[in-house]
Amino acid sequence: MKKVKVNLGRDSYEVRIGAGALARTGNWLKEIGLTGRLVVITNPVVDGLYGEALREGLAGEGFEVTVVLVPDGEEHKSLETAGRLYYELTDLYAERHTPVLALGGGVIGDLAGFVAATYSRGVPLVHVPTTLLAQVDSSIGGKVAVDHGRLKNKVGVFYQPRLVITDIGTLSTLDAGQFANGLAEAVKSAVIWDGDFFSLMEDNLEGIKSLEDGILEEVVFRSARIKAGVVEKDEKDLGLRSILNFGHTVGHALETVSAFAVCHGEAVAMGMMAAARISNRMGILDKGELDRLGSLLERAGLPTGLPALPAGELIGAMKHDKKVFAGQVRFVLPRSIGEVFITDEVSLSLVEDVLGGR
Ligand SMILES: NC(=O)c1ccc[n+]([C@@H]2O[C@H](COP(=O)([O-])OP(=O)(O)OC[C@H]3O[C@@H](n4cnc5c(N)ncnc54)[C@H](O)[C@@H]3O)[C@@H](O)[C@H]2O)c1
Ligand SMILES: [Zn+2]
Secondary structure, three states, X not given: OEEEEEOOHXXXXXXXXXXXXXXXXXXXXXXXXXXXXXXXXEOHHHHHHHHHHHHHHHHOOOOEEEEEEOOOOHHHOEHHHHHHHHHHHHHHOOOOOOOEEEEEOHHHHHHHHHHHHHHHHOOOEEEEXXXXXXXXXXXXXOEEEEEEOOEEEEEEEEOOOOEEEEEHHHHHHOOHHHHHHHHHHHHHHHHHHOHXXXXXXXXXXXXXXXXXXXXXXXXXXXXXHHHHHHHHHOOOOOOHXXXXXXXXXXXXXXXXXXXXXXXXXXXXXXXXXXXXXXXXXXXXXXXXXXXXXXXXXXXXXXXXOOOOOOHHHHHHHHHHOOXXXXXXXXXXXXEEOOEEEEEOOOOHHHHHHHHOOO
């Protein structure tokens, strides 16, 4: 079992990582002073797989658990669903301090987190992430939100959980695509912050993909530690935290222009490669480092080229994104593997060349 502390003064919390963590949830909640009733928000898929293990662990410690189900899918990460959940919470209990446990991937984490943050001006929140993406990325850092219309994460707040319980055993039921999605974010963490972690993944990728406990735990732990470290320095996303968007400038544009036919991890992988190529063309990132990134992503089962989408449309999408400041597209570019920088000075013609495969 490994622990990462997220140091945010009075809002500090721990991420506890290991196989079998679900069964220890009741114990750990008591340790942080939570007892009595609680509400688990999850979806039918995750409930079917892990609901019982979680409920048993909680009942054994005397918790009175109510499970509230939300249909599976990003389209339910909405104000409508949040509104329904407020009604359910009102029917279930009147007490203000009843905790909410978010059991699931990033969709459940963002939605249940948003509901916990806003119901009665905030009830205690515990994340129990069950996808690799949620374990290495979305459960840490306190961003919670719902989508609004076609705009992703448009309505949200910062709301830190009281605890994150990360059971790497749950990753065994993810399909290959969902696993690769999370790996893309783990690679991102390594490139922005920790060259040694990148080498560790290069040396152990087969073990990671075949879910060997020790190395998988290490990957989740290292990614969580990086995310925690960045969030501690810039909780409210005023500067440094934007390095977590490495690969996402082009990535989000690929998702938008392809009408989400390209999934998030694939888009981020291609976006990281585009950023790395831009940096290489600017004479900053070595060709050797660019190739290392490409080869790790390929081994992870992620794409490194770009789909045949018009460069002009991609740039248009980036301009509509929030990553545009005074007409310039803001990029996070790698200086080397393990270090990135933020710049507004990338010429649009270079971006067009790279996106157009020239
Ligand atoms: N808050 C943040 O900082 C942050 C960061 C990154 C992404 N996000 C958000 O996260 C969401 C994406 O999260 P995601 O990739 O986890 O998607 P997801 O939550 O939709 O989960 C993917 C699929 O896997 C299923 N699933 C979950 N756990 C499983 C398991 N252990 N075994 C089998 N199936 C399982 C889910 O039911 C779903 O069908 C997006 O909405 C995105 O905006 C938030
Ligand atoms: Zn992402």
